[in-house]
Amino acid sequence: MxxxxxxxxxxxxxxxxxxxxxxxxxxxxxxxxxxxxxxxxxxxxxxxxxxxxxxxxxxxxxxxxxxxxxxxxxxxxxxxxxxxxxxxxxxxxxxxxxxxxxxxxxxxxxxxxxxxxxxxxxxxxxxTTFIDNEERFDLFPITGAEEGGVTRFVTVMQGCDNFCSYCIVPYVRGREISRKAEKVVQEIAQLAAAGVTEVTLLGQNVNSYDLKSPGEPDFPELLHMVAQIEGIKRLRFTTSHPKDISERLISCFAEIPKLAPHIHLPAQSGSDRILAAMNRGYTRAQYLEKIAALKSACPGIQITGDIIVGFPGEDEAAFEDTLSLVEEVQYADLFSFIYSPRPGTKAAELPDDARRAEKQPRLERLQERQRQVTLGRNQSMVGTVQQVLVEGPSTSGEELFGRTGGNRGTIMMGERSLAGRVVDVRIIEGLQTLLRGEIINA
Ligand code: SF4
CATH class of the missing domain: 3.40.50.12160 (Methylthiotransferase, N-terminal domain)
Known part of the structure; x- marks a missing residue:
């Protein structure tokens, strides 16, 4: 052989x-x-x-x-x-x-x-040639259909037209192209038939899905279509741009029971001056309005975000604005990084006076504060009952690992055969990066 x-x-x-x-x-x-x-x-x-x-x-x-x-x-x-x-x-x-x-x-x-x-x-x-049409989404076999599994990413769009001044994505991934809705639905139906129970619709900026094709389903419509697929128990999407998240998309959290109560909505900064220099297309107040609308449409929604510390021109006052925004949002988790100039982007040409020695302590302050908030939020879930989708064995192999609707990783004892099922779990411990619970109703 x-x-x-x-x-x-x-x-x-x-x-x-x-x-x-x-x-x-x-x-x-x-x-x-x-x-x-x-x-x-x-x-x-x-x-x-x-x-x-x-x-x-x-x-x-x-x-x-x-x-x-x-x-x-x-x-x-x-x-x-x-x-x-x-x-x-x-x-x-x-x-x-x-x-x-x-x-x-x-x-x-x-x-x-x-x-x-x-x-x-x-x-x-x-x-390295770009293929600027939607055919490129269908040049691959559907992955996962033969292996099954519990949760899968499904690409619905690629590329980005936003040109945030620090970001290399539009240069290395090309302009936004959306995949036809019927192809997305077809792929997810095949995955569901193979036993996949959760899908995450994936794109650099899913909120602008198919806005270039009038008459075709937009992102809220796509979510409704996918939610109807038999076998799919939970639906997620990432990533969203705060300027493009519409009222209709926010309403989906109230209208679609399968849509998990979690959104990743990167603010990047809490300072209007820095947001303008980043070319983000929204102000601090507009970002916070979207957060308030999400919390009102979906009480208990878990919000995660990204922050860039030390963008050119960020002074202490601008950083304090970011800290106060983070305080106000109360993120479930936050991914924060020191600004890194990328060749060819607009921001790489900006004068950057602050030294790493100033940026590093800012990052540490932000991360320390967020660690406290995350731990406090996880601890406050103790005693609550969460619907956890069991993904399989935990890293140690002795317990099960799953995720709450709000995307909190949870470990618990249980049978491996529960993989793919949504079970009721009473939370007994809130740790820094995980919840620990016990299954009360499988
Ligand atoms: S940060 Fe996101 S929205 Fe901005 S250019 Fe990069 S991929 Fe596009």
Missing amino acids: KQEKLLYLETFGCQMNVSDSEKIVALLKGIGYGETSEAAQADLILLNTCSIRATAENRMYGHLGKFKSLKKRKPELIIGVGGCVAQQEGEQLLRKAPFVNLVFGTHNLQLLPEMVRAAAAGKRRIE
Whole structure:
């Protein structure tokens, strides 16, 4: 019997990359590659990269360096780089890392089987062309349909037209393109038939889903369509842009029982001056109005967000505005980072006077405050009963792991056969990153 070849795949960055990596695995399975978690055993090493911050990019180059020695020992090893760094660097990447065989951009996953075959025949290939139509969503096998599983990401749109001044996404993912609603529904119906019970509709800015095609369903309509699919018990979406979240979308939280009471709504800053410099398209007051409307449509909704600390021009007063916004929103969780200039973006040209020595303590203050809020919120859930969708065994393997509707990770004792079921769980402990509970009604 012919020996299966082995793929070692590392994924950096956001959920879009995680979803792309699932597609890569399915595509390469089609040409005889199974997966391995040991790079040393692989015949093909792929890195699916992120360039949202310089640290992510540097980590990618650090990783590549490690694989160079493997290639020396095994010259037939194929090494490839895809994702946002590949899109951005293109040929430069082959120059910086001459032992790399192939480079594929964010719109070129479907070419991988052919590129891998060419690499095996000794040809180095680079593909970074954008495909600016919705056909590119359907160039892949539907991943997960054969494996089942509990929860899946389903891409509904890609790219972004917003050009926030700090962000590289519009340059490395291209302009917004939405996938036809009937194709989205078809994929989710197939996943549901295979036993998937929760889907997260994925896009860089899902709120502007299909706004370019008058007469086609917009995002609230798409949510209603997906909610009708039999077998789907819970529905989520990410990511939302505060300027584009409409009253109709907010109403969906009240109208669609399957829509989980959680939203990730990145504010990025609480200062109007900094928000304008970021080209975010909303003010602090407008952001807070949207938060109030969400809390009123869906009492108990869990809100998570992103904050950039130390954007060019951020002084102490602007940072205090951010702190007070965070205090007012009471996020369930917050992802916060020090600003990282990305080459080619507008913000990279702005004078940035503040030194890292000033930014770091600001980040620490913000994170410390948020840790207290998160812990307090988790502790306040003790004694409540939450509907938890069981995803499978916990990391230790001894308990079960699942998520509440509000997306709080929860561990509890129970049978593995409960995977995919929504169970009632009484919360007995609120930890920093998790809830612990006991199943009271399976
Ligand atoms: S909305 Fe702004 S931050 Fe989000 S992907 Fe688009 S440009 Fe980047």
